[in-house]
Amino acid sequence: xxxxxxxxxxxxxxxxxxxxxxxxxxxxxxxxxxxxxxxxxxxxxxxxxxxxxxxxxxxxxxxxxxxxxxxxxxxxxxxxxxxxxxxxxxxxxxxxxxxxxxxxxxxxxxxxxxxxxxxxxxxxxxxxxxxxxxxxxxxxxxxxxxxxxxxxxxxxxxxxxxxxxxxxxxxxxxxxxxxxxxxxxxxxxxxxxxxxxxxxxxxxxxxxxxxxxxxxxxxxxxxxxxxxxxxxxxxxxxxxxxxxxxxxx
Numbered sequence: 001x002x003x004x005x006x007x008x009x010x011x012x013x014x015x016x017x018x019x020x021x022x023x024x025x026x027x028x029x030x031x032x033x034x035x036x037x038x039x040x041x042x043x044x045x046x047x048x049x050x051x052x053x054x055x056x057x058x059x060x061x062x063x064x065x066x067x068x069x070x071x072x073x074x075x076x077x078x079x080x081x082x083x084x085x086x087x088x089x090x091x092x093x094x095x096x097x098x099x100x101x102x103x104x105x106x107x108x109x110x111x112x113x114x115x116x117x118x119x120x121x122x123x124x125x126x127x128x129x130x131x132x133x134x135x136x137x138x139x140x141x142x143x144x145x146x147x148x149x150x151x152x153x154x155x156x157x158x159x160x161x162x163x164x165x166x167x168x169x170x171x172x173x174x175x176x177x178x179x180x181x182x183x184x185x186x187x188x189x190x191x192x193x194x195x196x197x198x199x200x201x202x203x204x205x206x207x208x209x210x211x212x213x214x215x216x217x218x219x220x221x222x223x224x225x226x227x228x229x230x231x232x233x234x235x236x237x238x239x240x241x242x243x244x245x246x247x248x249x
Contacts, residue, residue, distance in 0.1 A: 088143025
């Protein structure tokens with residue numbers, strides 16, 4: 001099954017962009033995923049093809065019109081009725097690796113790219129199936145770069161795109177932790193050597209070291225992730241104890 005990406009944008013020439021190269025480009029050439037762009041301006045309702053208007057109540061910038069967006073979104077729904085629709089906006093919920101994995105397992109995704117001051121809020125009220133998502137606490141010139149990033153994250157998880165099946169599992173966020181540090185040849189560089197444990201050949205010790213490094217790095221660099229990881233571990237242990245108690249009765 002081909003993973004079908006539909007991008008609603010004012011700048012269709014930005015796609016596939018970098019996704020036409022490297023692993024994603026090879027996967028596209030092999031038919032593992034497809035990229036279809038929809039020009040939002042094609043759904044303008046006046047002779048000037050206007051897609052935006054000044055914000056109600058005053059203020060700087062322009063806002064994408066809900067009637068134009070509605071036509072573009074409805075067209076995408078007709079094209080891919082079962083695909084999730086994500087709107088790129090700094091006001092959205094931060095995208096997670098878990099959500100990326102869910103989408104990669106599905107038929108595809110529709111990505112709505114904003115510009116200017118963003119979207120008329122009524123598009124989200126009228127089309128509640130649209131998910132508002134963001135990459136991080138940053139503001140971009142438009143949603144296209146965010147859409148490219150989300151697509152890249154999905155495409156690399158498609159079957160056959162990455163070489164080793166384990167490549168997508170042993171990395172940051174997959175287990176609620178940051179990934180452990182990596183090393184490769186040369187064994188010594190500028191007086192720094194590869195940790196002895198990684199040269200020991202003892203796979204059990206290596207696995208324990210990598211787990212400890214993941215935990216240490218997460219605790220120090222991402223205390224928010226560490227807190228969630230610890231909460232999940234406590235809940236899991238508590239559930240196991242309850243199960244054992246019920247079995248003993």
